[in-house]
Amino acid sequence: MKNVMLVVGVFVIMFFIAINYLTPQEIxxxxxxxxxxxxxxxxxxxxxxxxxxxxxxxxxxxxxxxxxxxxxxxxxxxxxxxxxxxxxxxxxxxxxxxxxxxxxxxxxxxxxxxxxxxxxxxxxxxxxxxxxxxxxxxxxxxxxxxxxxxxxxxxxxxxxxxxxxxxxxxxxxxxxxxxxxxxxxxxxxxxxxxxxxxxxxxxxxxxxxxxxxxxxxxxxxxxxxxxxxxxxxxxxxxxxxxxxxxxxxxxxxxxxxxxxxxxxxxxxxxxxxxxxxxxxxxxxxxxxxxxxxxxxxxxxxxxxxxxxxxxxxxxxxxxxNVEKYALENNITDENLLSFNTYAEEFFVENLCRKHRKSISILDLTDEEKELVYYTVSEMNKRYFAGYRNESLKELIETEGFKIIESLDECFIQEYVMGMIDDEYADNNFIEIPPSQDP
Ligand SMILES: [Fe+2]
The missing domain is CATH 3.60.21.10 (Metallo-dependent phosphatases)
Known part of the structure; x- marks a missing residue:
């Protein structure tokens, strides 16, 4: 019995040595x-x-x-x-x-x-x-x-x-x-x-x-x-x-x-x-x-x-594409069936509204504050999605942006200007060539 166990033991050890030996070739x-x-x-x-x-x-x-x-x-x-x-x-x-x-x-x-x-x-x-x-x-x-x-x-x-x-x-x-x-x-x-x-x-x-x-x-x-x-x-x-x-x-x-x-x-x-x-x-x-x-x-x-x-x-x-998936899979949740609108509204409500506080203290009329908020929240949506610089061109032409430009130095101005003066216009795509000839 002892001999059988010894043989089995040696076999198990050899098996694991073989596995470890073979692993590099298997990669x-x-x-x-x-x-x-x-x-x-x-x-x-x-x-x-x-x-x-x-x-x-x-x-x-x-x-x-x-x-x-x-x-x-x-x-x-x-x-x-x-x-x-x-x-x-x-x-x-x-x-x-x-x-x-x-x-x-x-x-x-x-x-x-x-x-x-x-x-x-x-x-x-x-x-x-x-x-x-x-x-x-x-x-x-x-x-x-x-x-x-x-x-x-x-x-x-x-x-x-x-x-x-x-x-x-x-x-x-x-x-x-x-x-x-x-x-x-x-x-x-x-x-x-x-x-x-x-x-x-x-x-x-x-x-x-x-x-x-x-x-x-x-x-x-x-x-x-x-x-x-x-x-x-x-x-x-x-x-x-x-x-x-x-x-x-x-x-x-x-x-x-x-x-x-x-x-x-x-x-x-x-x-x-x-x-x-x-x-x-x-x-x-x-x-x-x-x-x-x-x-x-x-x-x-x-x-x-x-x-x-x-x-x-x-x-x-x-x-x-959540809406397409929800439709194809017979999902009845209205938020998922109209996800594009739902997700965008959630983002504006939860993230952009934080900027309302910074905007509220600016020396502007209520109407101007709304124009600024519109520009900041629209830019923020695109900013989170990876778009900067000329990708925000249509928003640079809004009344809200012109007001932001004319403000004295403040957080909102710094935040917005950071979006239009960045390294890449589209951060959703990049190609990096190989460093040396393979
Ligand atoms: Fe996280």
Whole structure:
């Protein structure tokens, strides 16, 4: 009996050695003209129906946020369908997977990832500032707000082990960052930029920056391209709204990426659609921070990145056609059947009305204030959707804009001028050529 167990034991050990030995060869290689499709689903803020109710308290909460909390599951179901129909190779979620990090939200969200993975796509996640140790994990019941269970760092890794952590070839000792090799020549550096809750801002410590450099050296030795994915932004996406959005030590991180030759960073967090880039004066290397807007925030879209070794990168956004989906699937919810109007009105009511306060203190007549509000809210809709500069031309010609231009320096003027003096006119599309001959 002892001998049989010994033979079985040796067989099991040899089997695992063989698996480990064979694994590198099993990782596919992207051929020179082949395309790899990557979906980027930013800040889905998934909230379980079990935590919400049809009550005044929940309605008041909805009005305090920028996102359609009660449709997060519906919108994710639409994305799942798109992924299955379009056969994506990779899907990345750059954090804020859940609303307020409730355990039940994470457990239900993981089931959705399992369905996505079963369609053949490789799925990777990193945490956002909402996801871990969130003592404000909320539940709405009996017309009141209650606290509910949240996750520790270890529990996050356990729940999401099949979406990056188990396949990681390297894990950072100082954070939940990891490196995966979905292809021999395309790796993903999944960076955990979160601080301890409730800090909304992001940071990477010196040891993690050194770890990034060692990952990039490995990639160079194996002729692999690296794409970085992180929740917080690498670069400022607004001249006035950047604190707690851009990582605190972004100069060090930008330099690390530029030195490492990492040129594409996929981020979220700021909830607007925006692309910024910076170029090193010494090496001429450029790094692009592509911030994809939050799925439950107007205009409800996700990102699609196509990578080819010979052509480089092509990024574009895909706007969900909720009305068409609702009609085709016999959905009776009037909000979904007339989603374009509903979502736009929700956005104006919840986000743009915040600007009313800034406008109300201006030395203008009521009629002028209304003209200014019209221009600011119309521009804001397009700004969140990724449009700037000449894309806002028709609004630059409005009476409201002329009034804003003539104001003394103030927040509203600075905010509006920032929209028409930006890096790109359309932040929904960019092509980035390969850095060297493949
Ligand atoms: Fe978010």
């Amino acid at each position: 596919p290689m992207i051929n020179i003209d082949e395309n790899v499709n990557i979906y980027i689903v930013a800040d889905p803020h998934y909230m379980s129906n079990k935590l919400t109710e049809d009550s005044e308290t929940f309605t008041n909460y909805l009005e305090s946020v920028d996102r359609l909390m009660h449709y997060t599951g519906f919108l994710l179901t639409m994305v799942e369908k798109d992924i299955k129909e379009n056969k994506q190779d990779i899907v990345v979620f750059p954090g804020d997977l859940t609303n307020n990090g409730s355990r039940i939200n994470h457990l239900e969200f993981e089931k959705r990832l399992k369905r996505i993975k079963s369609s053949g796509a490789k799925v990777y996640v990193v945490p956002g500032n909402h996801d871990i140790g969130n003592e404000k994990a909320l539940k709405f019941k009996d017309n009141d707000i209650h606290l509910t269970d949240y996750l520790t760092h270890a529990e996050f890794v356990e729940i999401y082990q099949d979406y990056g952590y188990k396949d990681a070839v390297l894990r950072d000792e100082n954070s939940l960052s990891y490196l995966v090799k979905p292809y021999q020549n395309l790796w993903l550096l999944m960076l955990d930029t979160t601080k301890d809750h409730p800090a909304p801002g992001g940071y990477l410590n010196r040891d993690t920056l050194d770890w990034i450099i060692s990952c990039s050296e490995m990639a160079k030795a194996e002729n692999a391209e690296i794409i970085a994915v992180m929740h917080h932004n690498l670069l400022d996406h607004s001249e006035i709204v950047w604190e707690d959005y851009t990582v605190d030590n972004n100069t060090s991180l930008v330099n690390t990426f530029l030195e490492s030759g990492i040129k594409v960073v996929l981020s979220g967090h700021i909830h607007i659609q925006d692309i910024k880039s910076t170029t090193s004066s010494q090496t001429d290397n450029t790094v692009y921070d592509i911030a994809t807007s939050s799925l439950p925030v107007f205009p409800h879209q996700y990102g699609k990145l196509i990578y080819s070794p010979s052509k480089g990168y092509k990024y574009e956004t895909v706007k969900l």
